[in-house]
Each structure stands twice: as C-alpha cells, then as structure tokens.
Amino acid sequence: xxxxxxxxxxxxxxxxxxxxxxxxxxxxxxxxxxxxxxxxxxxxxxxxxxxxxxxxxxxxxxxxxxxxxxxxxxxxxxxxxxxxxxxxxxxxxxxxxxxxxxxxxxxxxxxxxxxxxxxxxxxxxxxxxxxxxxxxxxxxxxxxxxxxxxxxxxxxxxxxxxxxxxxxxxxxxxxxxxxxxxxxxxxxxxxxxxxxxxxxxxxxxxxxxxxxxxxxxxxxxxxxxxxxxxxxxxxxxxxxxxxxxxxxxxxxxxxxxxxxxxxxxxxxxxxxxxxxxxxxxxxxxxxxxxxxxxxxxxxxxxxxxxxxxxxxxxxxxxxxxxxxxxxxxxxxxxxxxxxxxxxxxxxxxxxxxxxxxxxxxxxxxxxxxxxxxxxxxxxxxxxxxxxxxxxxxxxxxxxxxxxxxxxxxxxxxxxxxxxxxxxxxxxxxxxxxxxxxxxxxxxxxxxxxxxxxxxxxxxx
Amino acid sequence: xxxxxxxxxxxxxxxxxxxxxxxxxxxxxxxxxxxxxxxxxxxxxxxxxxxxxxxxxxxxxxxxxxxxxxxxxxxxxxxxxxxxxxxxxxxxxxxxxxxxxxxxxxxxxxxxxxxxxxxxxxxxxxxxxxxxxxxxxxxxxxxxxxxxxxxxxxxxxxxxxxxxxxxxxxxxxxxxxxxxxxxxxxxxxxxxxxxxxxxxxxxxxxxxxxxxxxxxxxxxxxxxxxxxxxxxxxxxxxxxxxxxxxxxxxxxxxxxxxxxxxxxxxxxxxxxxxxxxxxxxxxxxxxxxxxxxxxxxxxxxx
Numbered sequence: 133x134x135x136x137x138x139x140x141x142x143x144x145x146x147x148x149x150x151x152x153x154x155x156x157x158x159x160x161x162x163x164x165x166x167x168x169x170x171x172x173x174x175x176x177x178x179x180x181x182x183x184x185x186x187x188x189x190x191x192x193x194x195x196x197x198x199x200x201x202x203x204x205x206x207x208x209x210x211x212x213x214x215x216x217x218x219x220x221x222x223x224x225x226x227x228x229x230x231x232x233x234x235x236x237x238x239x240x241x242x243x244x245x246x247x248x249x250x251x252x253x254x255x256x257x258x259x260x261x262x263x264x265x266x267x268x269x270x271x272x273x274x275x276x277x278x279x280x281x282x283x284x285x286x287x288x289x290x291x292x293x294x295x296x297x298x299x300x301x302x303x304x305x306x307x308x309x310x311x312x313x314x315x316x317x318x319x320x321x322x323x324x325x326x327x328x329x330x331x332x333x334x335x336x337x338x339x340x341x342x343x344x345x346x347x348x349x350x351x352x353x354x355x356x357x358x359x360x361x362x363x364x365x366x367x368x369x370x371x372x373x374x375x376x377x378x379x380x381x382x383x384x385x386x387x388x389x390x391x392x393x394x395x396x397x398x399x400x401x402x403x404x405x406x407x408x409x410x411x412x413x414x415x416x417x418x419x420x421x422x423x424x425x426x427x428x429x430x431x432x433x434x435x436x437x438x439x440x441x442x443x444x445x446x447x448x449x450x451x452x453x454x455x456x457x458x459x460x461x462x463x464x465x466x467x468x469x470x471x472x473x474x475x476x477x478x479x480x481x482x483x484x485x486x487x488x489x490x491x492x493x494x495x496x497x498x499x500x501x502x503x504x505x506x507x508x509x510x511x512x513x514x515x516x517x518x519x520x521x522x523x524x525x526x527x528x529x530x531x532x533x534x535x536x537x538x539x540x541x542x543x544x545x546x547x548x549x550x551x552x553x554x555x556x557x558x559x560x561x562x563x564x565x566x567x568x569x570x571x572x573x574x575x576x577x578x579x580x581x582x583x584x585x586x587x588x589x590x591x592x
Numbered sequence: 593x594x595x596x597x598x599x600x601x602x603x604x605x606x607x608x609x610x611x612x613x614x615x616x617x618x619x620x621x622x623x624x625x626x627x628x629x630x631x632x633x634x635x636x637x638x639x640x641x642x643x644x645x646x647x648x649x650x651x652x653x654x655x656x657x658x659x660x661x662x663x664x665x666x667x668x669x670x671x672x673x674x675x676x677x678x679x680x681x682x683x684x685x686x687x688x689x690x691x692x693x694x695x696x697x698x699x700x701x702x703x704x705x706x707x708x709x710x711x712x713x714x715x716x717x718x719x720x721x722x723x724x725x726x727x728x729x730x731x732x733x734x735x736x737x738x739x740x741x742x743x744x745x746x747x748x749x750x751x752x753x754x755x756x757x758x759x760x761x762x763x764x765x766x767x768x769x770x771x772x773x774x775x776x777x778x779x780x781x782x783x784x785x786x787x788x789x790x791x792x793x794x795x796x797x798x799x800x801x802x803x804x805x806x807x808x809x810x811x812x813x814x815x816x817x818x819x820x821x822x823x824x825x826x827x828x829x830x831x832x833x834x835x836x837x838x839x840x841x842x843x844x845x846x847x848x849x850x851x852x853x854x855x856x857x858x859x860x861x862x863x864x865x866x867x868x869x870x871x872x873x874x875x876x877x878x879x880x881x882x883x884x885x886x887x888x889x890x891x892x893x894x
Contacts, residue, residue: 192789197804294884370824383762388676390714395680399688423674450794452815457808517805520797521757526788542674556673559801563678567657568630569801578660580632580639585894586647588603589742 139221139349146353153360156478157439163477164432165420169376179531189257189529192448196260199253206246207367210297217349222257230316234295240285240317244301247294248321254294258287273492274464278484279363279443286364291573293351300344302326307337329560361482366442370530373440376433377531381524385539386431388422418576423543426475426504430540437532438470447524447534453517459493460517462524462534469537515541516553596828604894607650609630612693622657625695627709629702630665635863636700637865638858644887645701645725652737654846656699662689666708669725671688673798680716681710701725701883703857704756704796710763726769726856728748731888733775743891746776749850751885752783752822753862754815755790756857769856776889780851781826783818791815816853816867823851823877846876852865 182188187204190197219228230236260267261283270283301322306329308315319326330336359365393405409417424430447462448454454461464486471485486509490492493513503509513536524534545551552560559569567574615622623734626649632642649656667682685711691696698720700706710722733737749772758787759765773780785791794804794811804810824847854867855861880888887893 181768260666315727337740381707381711381763383758385671387680387712388713391676391680393752395677395684398681399684422616422676449790451791452794452811453805454808455791455795456804456811456814458805459807460805513805516802517807518797519757519792519794519799521792522761523757523789523792526761539672539674543676544674545639546674547677552673552675553802554800555802559669559673559798560678563665563667563670563682567682568634568667570630570634572630572634574661574664575662577628577633578611578658579648580642581607581658584607584609584646585604585890586644586650587888587894588605589651589892 136222136224142350143218143221144354149357150360153357153480155362156480160473160477161432161435161439163428163473164430164435167431167433168432172379175379178376179377179379180184180375182373182375183529183531184371187529189527189531192527196444199256201345202246202249202253202344203257206250209239209246210243212239213457214349214352221349227316228581233316236316237318240384241320243512244298244319244321247297250445251291251294252321254287254290254450258284263483269449271393272445272461272464273447273488274467274486275443275445277486278482279467282362282364283443285358286362289358291357293348293355294352296348298322298325299350300327303341306331307334307341310334310337311590323469331567351387354445363441363443366440366530369436369440370442373399376436378433378533378536382525386536388543389508390420391422397526421544423545424537424540425478425506425544425548426470430469430505430537430543434469434533434537434540435473436503437537438466438473440530441466441470441532442530443467444529446527446529447532450523451524452519452521458514458517459511460514462538465510465514465534465537466493466532469505472505472509506544510541512551515545518542544551595694598664607646607702608631609646609701610657611662612657612695613660613662617694621694622695623655624656624699625690626656626665627698627700627702627705628658629700629705629858629860632841633663633703635858635862638861638881641861641881641883643857644893645882645883647887647892647894648729648732648738648883648890651887651890658691660769660815664689666705667707668704668813669798669801671708671712678816679712683713683718687713690718692721695719695720697723699723699725699728701856701858703756703762704859707758707762709793715824723795724763724765724856724881726759726772727765729773729882730768733886738886738890739894740775740889741891742889743893744888745864746778746852746889749777749778749852750823750826750848751778751852751854751858752780752781752819752826753854754783754793754819754860755786755853756855756860757790757792759856760790761788761886769854769882772886773854779826781822783822791818791853793857793860793863795863800859810867812863812867813870815869816864818869819853819864820848820871820873820877822837823848833861850872851877852885853877854882854885855879856882 155545187201189199216227216229220226261270298321301319305315305319305322305326310331311328311334331341359368396403397405400573411417421429427435443463445463449461451460467486473482474483475485489496493511518538520535522535562569562571566572612622612625624645628642631638657685665682666686667679669684671679700711703724706722706724709718709720733740753769753775755766770780792811793815805878853864855864861879861881868874868877868879
C-alpha cells in the first residue's frame with residue numbers, strides 16, 4: 133500500500149512542478165506584442181500534420197532525419213507504456229495493459245525494438261556532436277558552455293531511460309522464469325538481457341525489478357521537469373509553433389499599422405487616424421517603439437519561436453552571411469531571444485544565458501539590467517549582414533522565422549535611432565529625392581526606350 | 593557571344609514604348625502594365641534586359657504600357673533595410689498612381705518589385721494581378737506565341753539557372769524559369785544548391801547598396817564559384833562519356849566556352865556578373881537574363 137501512495141505523491145509533485153514551470157514560460161511568451169494568428173483552421177491543421185507530426189522538413193537531410201525519426205517515434209510509442217506505468221503505480225496492478233493479449237505483445241515488442249534503436253540513434257547523435265571535428269552546425273559562438281552541455285545531457289538521459297526500461301523488463305522476465313510463470317508480452321531485447329541477471333533469489337529479483345521500474349518512471353518525471361530549462365522543450369512546443377506558422381508567402385514582410393495611419397494622414401489631410409489604444413482606466417498607453425529593441429517589442433510568435441528552437445543550426449548552416457564568415461547566425465538570434473526573455477522575466481530552474489565577448493565582437497556588457505536584446509545580445513553588425521534571403525526560414529524543421537526578428541530590430545535601428553550604415557542612408561535619401569535607390573535623375577527613367585528596335589519577323 | 597539579331601530577319605522597326613499616360617490621353621488603358629523597376633530603368637546592364645523584354649512584348653503584340661516617369665521605387669530596399677516609413681510613402685505614391693489609371697495586371701522583370709507589389713501592396717490598398725516575367729515568358733512559350741526559334745541557337749549550350757530568393761523561397765516560383773530555359777533546347781545543369789535550397793547572390797535585403805560586413809568571402813563569389821564548378825563539372829562529365837557523341841568544344845577551346853549563368857533578377861545579374869569578372873571568366877562564361885535569352889532565340893533583337 134505504501135508504493136501507490138508514494139507514487140501518487142511523486143506524480144503530483146512532478147506534474148505540479150512542471151505546470152508551474154509551464155506557466156512561467158507561457159507568461160514569458162505573452163510579453164510579446166499582439167499578433168492575430170486566428171483562423172485558417174484547415175490550413176494550420178494540414179501544416180501541423182505534415183511539418184510537425186510528419187517531420188516533413190526534417191527529410192531535407194536524410195541521415196539526421198532517420199535518426200531523429202527513430203527517437204521521435206520511440207518517444208511517442210514508449211509514452212504508451214508510461215500510461216501503463218502510471219496506472220500500475222497508482223493502483224498497484226502489474227502490467228495492467230496485458231489484458232490486450234497479442235496486441236500487448238506486439239506493443240512491448242515494438243517498444244523494445246524502438247528502445248534499442250533509440251540507443252543506437254542517440255549514440256550516433258552523440259558522435260556527431262562530440263567527435264573532432266563535430267558536424268559543422270554544432271559549432272559556433274552560441275553553442276558553447278550550457279547549450280553544448282544541455283545537448284549532451286539530453287542524450288545521456290535518453291540512454292539512461294532506455295537502459296532503465298530494459299533493466300525493468302529483464303528483471304521482470306528473470307523473476308517470472310524463477311517463479312515458473314509466463315510473463316505476458318514479447319521482449320525481443322530483454323529476453324536476452326535477462327540471462328545476464330543472477331538467478332539467485334526471487335527476493336533479489338523483485339528488488340531489482342522494482343528498482344528498474346522506479347528508476348524508469350522517476351527518470352521520466354525528472355526529465356519532464358528538466359525540459360523547461362532545456363532546448364529539449366521543442367518536443368512540446370514544436371507543435372503549437374508549427375500551428376501558428378505564418379501562412380503568407382515568405383517574401384511578405386509585416387506592415388507597421390501605426391506608420392500606415394501616419395502616411396495616410398500625410399497624403400490625405402482628411403484621413404482620420406484611429407484613436408490610440410488606452411488602458412482600462414482611459415489613460416493613454418505608453419507608446420510602443422517602432423521595431424524591436426527588446427523582447428517585449430517582438431510579436432509573441434517570435435518568443436514562441438525561441439522556445440521551440442532545438443538549436444540544431446540548420447538555419448545558420450544555410451545562411452549565406454554565416455557561410456561566408458560574417459557574424460550573423462540566425463540560431464544565435466533565436467537563442468539570444470530566449471536567454472533575454474528569461475533574463476528579464478521568468479527564469480527556468482537551470483539558467484545559464486550565453487555571454488559573449490570579443491569572439492562575437494561584443495563590447496563587454498557592464499550594465500546587465502539595461503542590456504536589451506538589441507546591442508545587449510544581438511549586435512547591429514549581425515543584423516546588417518542579413519540578405520533577407522529566407523534560407524533560414526525555409527530550412528527550419530519547425531517553421532521558426534529568424535528573419536522576422538532581424539527585420540524588427542533593423543526597424544528599431546533605422547526608425548528610432550537613425551543608426552543605419554551610412555551607405556543605406558544615402559540609398560534612403562536617393563529614394564526620397566529621386567524615387568530610385570541610386571542617384572539618377574527621375575527624368576532619365578525612360579531613357580532605356582531610346583533607339584529601341586525590334587526585328588520584324590514573319591510569324592508563322 | 594552576345595545575343596545577336598537573326599541574319600534571316602534584317603527588317604527592323606523602331607519602337608515607341610507606350611506610357612500609361614499616353615494611352616489615358618487617348619481614353620485607353622493597357623491590358624498589362626510593364627513595371628520596369630529602378631534597375632531596369634537605370635542600370636546599364638539591366639536596361640538591356642528591359643529592352644529585350646519590351647521587344648518580346650511588341651513582338652507578340654501585347655497591349656502593354658509603362659508608367660515611364662510616373663514610376664517610382666517600390667520601396668523594397670527601404671523596407672528590407674528597416675525603413676518602413678519610407679517604404680509606405682513609396683508604396684502609397686505608386687498605388688495612388690496605378691489606381692488612378694485603373695491598373696489591373698502588372699508584369700515585371702524584377703523579383704523584388706514583384707514580391708513587394710504582389711504581397712505588400714494589397715494591405716495598403718493596391719490589389720493587382722502581378723506576374724514575374726519568367727511566368728509571363730513561360731505562358732508565351734506555352735501558348736505558342738513565342739517559338740524560341742529563328743534566332744540564335746542555344747542547342748547543346750550549358751546553362752545553369754541561379755534562383756533568385758525573392759522569386760524562389762519568397763514566392764515559390766521555381767519551375768517557370770526552368771521551363772523557359774528548357775524551351776531553348778539547351779543543356780541545363782543544376783547547381784547543388786538550387787530551388788528552395790538555392791544560395792542567395794548576396795544582394796537582397798538592401799545589401800546591394802552597402803559594403804558587406806567583415807567576413808571570409810563575398811557571397812557572390814561563393815555563389816559564382818558554385819555556378820562555375822557546376823558548369824565545369826558538367827563539361828567534365830561530358831568529356832567522360834566515351835563513345836557518346838556530344839557537342840564538344842573545338843580543339844583549343846576552353847571547356848566552359850559558351851556556358852551561361854541564367855538569372856531572373858537585376859541584383860543577381862549584377863552579383864553574378866561581378867563574380868564571373870572576379871574569377872576572370874567573363875570572356876568564357878556569360879550571365880544572361882531569361883528575357884535576353886528568349887529574345888535572342890526568337891531572333892527579334894535589332
């Protein structure tokens with residue numbers, strides 16, 4: 133009777149802690165600016181099924197896609213067993229789902245096969261990250277210290293959880309062998325591992341089986357509460373992130389409505405600018421800046437992006453600026469956004485934000501409290517290196533859009549600080565004065581048509 | 593190797609490119625507006641593309657016109673650089689002009705103008721059917737209005753197409769330019785990074801007007817190297833086809849002689865041409881826009 137009570141308490145504590153952490157993350161995401169992402173149910177469902185559930189964009193690179201698919205399917209299928217564990221734990225049953233008979237056997241067999249494959253895949257992942265030199269996209273100024281350690285911790289935990297699963301099943305098999313009973317289910321891996329266990333006493337094996345069971349479920353619950361501090365949170369937020377994807381063509385950038393009103397009023401004096409939004413008590417809201425200086429200036433979808441990022445670096449590996457040695461790394465901007473929102477608002481249990489020095493051409497930051505996302509973490513040099521080519525957006529397996537954050541910060545630099553590179557200011561004044569980004573006279577605009585001939589051709 | 597007029601068609605006719613204002617004065621309006629764009633109007637190299645495309649429009653008898661002096665920058669470079677205010681000023685001005693003339697349909701040879709007018713003008717009151725000239729050329733070829741015959745033959749010449757970001761990833765147009773090139777009966781080779789994985793030429797996002805940030809290499813050099821390697825690799829592959837009759841270069845001729853990097857964007861044109869010059873290959877490999885290739889193949893240059 134003690135075990136179910138202990139288990140219920142453990143479960144309650146674990147889910148309570150997790151819910152508390154999720155609330156903090158939700159609050160962090162909602163500090164972002166409003167953006168209406170409602171509607172288009174069918175299209176969003178379709179995207180979510182294809183891109184999130186179907187892993188469609190992962191398959192642009194086959195090797196990591198196959199490895200990831202194994203871990204992803206393993207995660208989903210093994211969770212069915214977690215349901216059984218929870219039921220067993222709460223009600224003191226043993227292998228509750230075994231009433232399913234052959235279905236149960238199949239489930240357990242698939243489970244064990246996947247668990248073995250997960251270990252192989254995780255080993256491959258570990259090798260890709262840690263051999264010398266590692267896969268190129270697992271390097272970079274943003275992927276040192278905590279992010280690097282975090283990636284390895286996830287792999288170690290996954291192996292440990294799979295090992296606990298095998299240990300639990302093997303001990304159970306051995307125990308049943310000793311007792312001369314048949315264990316329901318089929319266990320292609322543990323069947324062999326069981327022979328490695330001592331066949332000494334039923335009591336020892338009972339302890340071993342219980343230990344395996346407790347390690348497995350406690351590990352899962354610990355891992356659950358590790359997620360909010362980790363890039364591994366993507367296993368949950370990838371789904372809402374894909375759901376809230378931008379559905380417009382990638383080349384379409386957002387319009388700034390407040391500017392639209394201003395421009396319309398300039399061109400048409402009779403245009404009535406809508407009254408600015410007010411607080412509930414009728415007082416005027418603090419004016420929001422043009423573009424983004426800090427995390428709360430970004431749309432909430434960009435903050436959701438930051439929490440959905442698993443730091444895989446596909447974006448950075450296809451970025452033309454990054455490929456040619458510029459400072460810009462789209463992944464760094466997404467990671468900086470998460471670090472900054474957690475630094476300024478709610479921090480997770482384990483929090484080691486990236487700190488950059490000369491290697492990322494950062495001035496030493498003395499005033500941490502006022503170190504905003506722009507300049508505090510992301511330098512103008514990074515932002516100005518972007519060609520807006522959308523390669524990062526296209527490459528992201530979970531539809532994160534680093535370009536949108538880059539443009540918002542460029543807007544702040546230009547519209548609030550007039551801090552564009554000088555050559556761009558020249559381009560702006562050319563457009564204002566000549567209607568072209570170059571210094572040509574507008575009266576020469578049709579000169580291309582001078583002395584233009586076409587060969588007469590008898591059309592057949 | 594410049595596109596030359598077909599020797600079979602010596603008769604030529606001078607074009608008076610119609611402006612929308614001229615047509616309006618006669619109480620008419622064009623079926624389609626040819627949006628020339630700033631590069632198309634002012635950049636010496638891209639003016640040749642504008643002229644080639646105007647020849648095609650004339651040749652097939654399109655009811656078209658240009659805005660001429662009433663056209664102004666779409667605001668794309670300002671918007672990508674973060675100057676939303678200037679962008680919207682430009683957009684409103686152009687929308688007022690076009691709506692005033694009742695423009696319904698627009699064709700342009702610039703993917704940046706295309707993207708901006710198609711995607712970003714509607715929210716500001718400018719709703720038009722906008723097509724890029726690659727799609728337009730594809731339609732002309734499909735409808736048989738352009739036979740891509742009678743002029744220069746591109747048969748067997750190696751062509752690789754460089755995807756423009758604002759046509760490709762930005763608007764998912766990958767096949768139209770390739771269909772146009774396929775009609776030339778040329779030897780099309782694809783770069784490793786093509787279509788959705790295409791590498792930017794380095795000029796988008798207002799980079800055209802500024803020096804690149806410090807780095808190891810310029811983006812256009814990276815891309816040009818890829819294009820040249822692709823064309824060269826295709827040449828080597830042909831050489832290795834023992835016993836197969838291929839159109840080999842004449843003895844002593846450079847294996848890349850006559851190869852073409854095809855583009856569909858004025859900025860890509862500048863960046864790739866500069867890249868080819870940087871690699872000192874400009875006498876061997878040429879950069880052409882789709883419209884130039886079609887006009888040349890059709891034999892309507894004069």
